[in-house]
Amino acid sequence: MITVHALTRRFGPHTAIEGLDFHLEKGEVVGFLGPNGAGKSTTMRILSGYLPATSGSAEVAGFDVLRESLEVRRRIGYLPESVPLYAEHRVEEMLEFQGRLRGLSRADRKKRIPAVLERAGILDRSRAIIGGLSRGQRQRVGIAVALLPNPEVLILDEPTSGLDPIQRLEMRKLLVELGREHTVLLSSHILPEIEAVCPRVIILSKGHIAADGTKDELVRQLGGGAKLRLEAVVGADVAKAVRLLKSIRGVSDVRDCGRLGVHHVFEIPCAEDLREDVGALAASRGWALRELSWQRPSLEQLFARIALDLPHDEPAPVAAPAPEVNEAQASVQLTLPKSEPAKPAMKVLNPFETPAAPTAPPAPPKVVYNLNPFDMGATRDLSKPKAIDGPGTPPAEPRP
C-alpha cells in the first residue's frame, strides 16, 4: 500500500530524513516512533503530498506521491500534527467542507458525517464552533475529518499528543478499531502508545530508520544488550569456570564481574536464553547457585538507547527501581549526618537599603554514595555521586 524507497528530504543544509526504505502491506498498522526531530512528520508530509522529497520515491496505493499527487491525496486521510481546522466554523460545517472537497455526494455526506462524528466520539458537539473546543475535542474532530472520505490509508501524525490520560486511552481504542479497516501509519514519541496500537514499529532516529519490525523482532534485532547473569560459588579457579562456561554452545564471551562475598558474578552476553545449559553445568560442577537470570532489554530500553544514541552494549538508562531497594537506600540516607541547613536569604524590603553583611552562602551540597550492597547499580550509576542538598529534600525519589 505504501512503498518508500531511498527517500531523502533536505531543508537547506539540514537533512531531515535520508535514505528511508520501507513498505506497508494493505491493512497493516505501523507506528513511527522516534524522538522529536527524527523525521517522522517530514516523512508523513511527503507521503501526504504536502512536501516534495529531495530525492527518492514514495508510492501510495501504486501512485507516485509527486507525479500523481491528486490520486494519492484522494486515497489518504491525513491528520497533521497541528490538527488544522477552521476555528470560525462549526464542527459539522468543517466536515461538510471536507466532504465537498473529497467529492462526496450530498446523500453520502448526510450519511457519513454523523457516522464519523459518532466514531470519533464527538457527535454531541457537532453544532459547536471549533474555536471553542478543547484540544482533545479538536483532535477528535480532526480524526473525524480524516476518516470522512473512508480513505484506504490513514496517516495520523501524533494523534494522541495533547490529550489527557483518559482521552489517550479512548484514542488508543479508536486507533485499534481503525486498524482493522484501514492501512494506518501513525507516529508518536511515546512508546506505550505505539506498543498498544501497532503490531509493527519503525523507529526513526536522526532521519534514518534505526529499526523496523514487530516488537519481538526489534528486541531480537537490537538486542545487543541481552545477557545471562550468573551468581554462584565456583571455587578458587575462576579461570576454569570461565573456560567451562565458554564451552557451552552459543556462548562466545564471559565477563567476570568479580566476587560478591563468597559468590562470583559472571555476565554472559547471549542472544538466546541459555539458562538451562548454564544451570546444568552448575549442577554438574556442584556450584552453589544464587542467581541465574536472562536479562533482555525491553523495547523501551532499546528506544531510549536509540534516542540517546548510545552503543548497543551500554546499559539502557531506563530501569525502574525496585521498591525494596528504595527503602533500603532511604534508610541509609536518613542515618547520615545532615549538613547545616542553609540560612534562607533575608528579604530586603527597602530597595535602598543594601544588606550590611552578605548572608552566609548556602552550604555546599553533601555528597553521599549509595552504600546498599544489594543495589549493584540497578537504581543508578554508582560511579556518580548523589547530592543531598538539605534536610528538606525527600529521600530517595524514584528515578524517572
Place this chain on the structure above:
Amino acid sequence: MTGAWTIYRRELAGLFLSPLAWVLLALALAFNGFFFVVSIKGFQGDIGQSMSFLLGGSYTFWMLVVLLPPLLTMRMFSEEARTGVLEFLLTAPVTDLAVVLGKLGAATTLMAVLWSSSFFYGLVAAALGTAPDWTPLASGVLGAILVSALFCSVGLAVSALSNTPLLAAFFAVIANVAILSLPYIDVLLALPPTSPVRMVLGHANVITQFQASFVVGAFDTKHALFFVVWTAFFTFLATRFLEARRWW
C-alpha cells in the same frame, strides 16, 4: 473545478464569519457615502458625474481599491500557513490553482458587494426624482469588480509569500501602488517620445485603461481583457508561490 467552487464557498463564509469583513465593508460604505454626498454638492446635483466620481473617476475610489483588497487577502495564505490549515488544503485532492481561484473569487465577491452598493445610491436618486444613467453605472460597477480582482490577485500572491498577515498587507499595498505608478516610470527614465518602452508603459496604465472605457459607460473587450490578463498573471504567480512554499 468543483474544488475551486467548494473552496470559494468556504472562503466566502469564512470572510463573512470574521468581523474584519464587516468592519471593512461598513467603513468603506461610510467613506463612499460621504464622498457621494460631497460630490453631489460639488457637481451641483449632477447625478451622472457623481456616479462616475464614485466609480473610478476620483482618487477616493483608487484609495479604496488599493487598500481594501490587501486587507481582505492578507490572511488568506499567511494566516492559514501559521495555523496549519494550509497543510489541510494542500493535502486535499484539489490543485493549487483551485485553491488560489477559490480564494480570489471570495475576496473579489466581497469587493463586488461593496461596489454594487452604488446601485443603491442610483435607486435613491431615482426615487428622489433624478434617475441616473444606468449603463455607465453598470459598466462602472463591472469595471470596479475587474480592478478589485486584479488587486486581490496581487494581494494573494504577496500573502502566499509571507507568514505574517500584516506584512503581507503592507507589501501588497506597496505592490498595488507600484502597479498604479507603472506608467510614470518613463518620467524617471526621461525616454524619447517614440521609445517602445514608453509605449508599453503607457499601455500598462491601469487608471487610463479603466477610465477610457468603464467610467464613460462603454464596455470595450480590449480594456476588459487588460484586467483579465493581469489578474491571470498574478493568479499564476500566487499559484507558483504557493507551490514554492512546499519546497521551503
